[in-house]
Amino acid sequence: MKTFATNTMAVLALAIAGAAVADENSVRLKDGPDAERVRALCSVCHSADYIQMNARFLNRAGWEAEVTKMIKVMGAPISEADAPKIVDYLTRHYGTE
Amino acid sequence: MAGAAQLSRAALPAGALESETLDALPGKERLIKRSFRPPNYETPLSYLNDAITPNNRFFVRWHLADIPTVAADAWRLKIGGNAAAGPLDLTLNQLKTEFEPVELVAVCQCAGNRRGLVEPHVPGVEWANGAVGNARWKGARLKDVLARAGVKKEVVEIAFDGGDKPVLEATPDFVKSIPAWKALDDNTLVAYEMNGEPLPHWNGFPARIVVPGWVATYWVKQVVRIDALLEPLKGYWVNTAYRLPKGKYLSTDRFISQENETTSPITEVDLVSLMTNISDGQQFRAGAPVVVKGIAWDAGYGIRSVEVSIDDGRTWQGAELGTDLGRYSFRTWQFAFTPREKGAVTLTARAMNTQGLVQTERWIANGAGYRNNVAQKIGIRIA
Numbered sequence: 520m521k522t523f524a525t526n527t528m529a530v531l532a533l534a535i536a537g538a539a540v541a542d543e544n545s546v547r548l549k550d551g552p553d554a555e556r557v558r559a560l561c562s563v564c565h566s567a568d569y570i571q572m573n574a575r576f577l578n579r580a581g582w583e584a585e586v587t588k589m590i591k592v593m594g595a596p597i598s599e600a601d602a603p604k605i606v607d608y609l610t611r612h613y614g615t616e
Numbered sequence: 617m618a619g620a621a622q623l624s625r626a627a628l629p630a631g632a633l634e635s636e637t638l639d640a641l642p643g644k645e646r647l648i649k650r651s652f653r654p655p656n657y658e659t660p661l662s663y664l665n666d667a668i669t670p671n672n673r674f675f676v677r678w679h680l681a682d683i684p685t686v687a688a689d690a691w692r693l694k695i696g697g698n699a700a701a702g703p704l705d706l707t708l709n710q711l712k713t714e715f716e717p718v719e720l721v722a723v724c725q726c727a728g729n730r731r732g733l734v735e736p737h738v739p740g741v742e743w744a745n746g747a748v749g750n751a752r753w754k755g756a757r758l759k760d761v762l763a764r765a766g767v768k769k770e771v772v773e774i775a776f777d778g779g780d781k782p783v784l785e786a787t788p789d790f791v792k793s794i795p796a797w798k799a800l801d802d803n804t805l806v807a808y809e810m811n812g813e814p815l816p817h818w819n820g821f822p823a824r825i826v827v828p829g830w831v832a833t834y835w836v837k838q839v840v841r842i843d844a845l846l847e848p849l850k851g852y853w854v855n856t857a858y859r860l861p862k863g864k865y866l867s868t869d870r871f872i873s874q875e876n877e878t879t880s881p882i883t884e885v886d887l888v889s890l891m892t893n894i895s896d897g898q899q900f901r902a903g904a905p906v907v908v909k910g911i912a913w914d915a916g917y918g919i920r921s922v923e924v925s926i927d928d929g930r931t932w933q934g935a936e937l938g939t940d941l942g943r944y945s946f947r948t949w950q951f952a953f954t955p956r957e958k959g960a961v962t963l964t965a966r967a968m969n970t971q972g973l974v975q976t977e978r979w980i981a982n983g984a985g986y987r988n989n990v991a992q993k994i995g996i997r998i999a
Contacts, residue, residue, distance in 0.1 A: 543652035
């Protein structure tokens with residue numbers, strides 16, 4: 520299982536590699552517990568506006584399905600410990616509940 | 617009036633409306649940014665007023681974030697696969713000079729265009745109406761390129777890989793296939809020009825596959841590899857993504873080798889018309905003519921007519937069709953009326969094609985938000 524720290528290192532490396540797309544730094548996720556964790560892990564592969572544009576019509580099950588797809592299909596390096604925290608954050612700030 | 621904004625931007629998810637911005641990618645005009653990385657940018661409706669969509673206004677859609685900048689001299693197109701007689705490498709110059717050039721006008725439309733307008737909303741890139749464009753494509757016939765490589769008669773599918781790569785090795789690479797019969801169609805191209813210019817980087821420089829009549833998921837950008845296959849291609853993007861529940865829709869071109877018991881791949885673009893010069897809530901004056909302009913397209917059967925309603929769909933009047941640029945092209949249209957009374961008016965536009973199909977009033981739901989060809993409505997005010 521990967522730790523949050525190693526994932527963050529990977530994110531930093533990718534952020535440097537993908538520096539050409541600077542405008543995504545303007546995307547602000549809502550404050551809250553685990554906001555930084557969500558940004559760090561989801562931003563490995565895509566800008567955080569993917570989260571914003573899919574708000575606010577998914578319930579907890581809907582966000583859970585998205586996070587599961589990212590892990591199982593897209594190979595996102597999200598640990599079993601981190602996954603429910605991400606679902607909690609997305610449901611609370613970008614969901615219907 | 618409740619349904620007036622049904623298919624205008626206002627119907628997008630709240631979060632999509634909040635997060636959309638106008639932003640210019642290098643070489644592009646400002647388009648509606650849906651996501652920065654991978655870049656997904658849609659064309660504002662007002663830019664679709666004309667039959668041909670300029671390259672710098674053409675929508676941008678990528679699945680994977682590692683998009684290389686391709687140098688024309690270094691680019692090679694490799695043709696192979698177990699249904700090819702032998703491997704073949706082509707330079708861009710060879711593609712341009714050693715095959716008969718073909719030009720055609722064709723609509724390139726994302727399968728998910730208008731996803732953001734469906735109710736209930738489904739997750740994905742929340743496009744409004746502008747993940748579509750129409751260009752004059754020039755290239756070599758795919759069948760000529762395949763003939764050079766030599767293809768066995770048992771060929772089942774032709775697969776395409778682009779230069780784009782996933783950020784993580786674990787993410788499925790974006791590789792797509794089409795049935796051999798569609799690959800051998802005279803109109804299916806390996807295109808190296810768009811509207812008389814090299815393809816923009818964001819639209820697949822130096823070459824992309826053009827599959828007229830079929831949705832853009834098959835129009836692989838920055839194509840670097842073409843494989844002739846004796847068996848159906850495997851992979852997430854063909855076996856799982858871009859699929860529709862089987863048997864729920866009017867029949868279209870089938871991709872039989874990729875059908876399974878419950879789903880079939882999306883293939884053709886739908887019959888759609890759009891009013892492009894009027895925005896929701898716009899004001900007009902009683903007694904002065906209102907000119908409605910728009911476009912219509914389908915999968916290549918041809919637009920027979922476009923009708924406009926000024927009474928929320930109760931009665932319909934024919935619009936005047938513009939120049940015919942070919943069966944795969946946008947068809948422009950225009951309609952004028954003079955409102956006499958003040959108040960709210962709901963405009964609706966619907967197209968009919970040569971098959972006799974008319975746009976639907978209700979979306980047939982599917983989990984991916986595909987095939988939304990519900991007639992567009994715009995609410996205006998007469999003052």
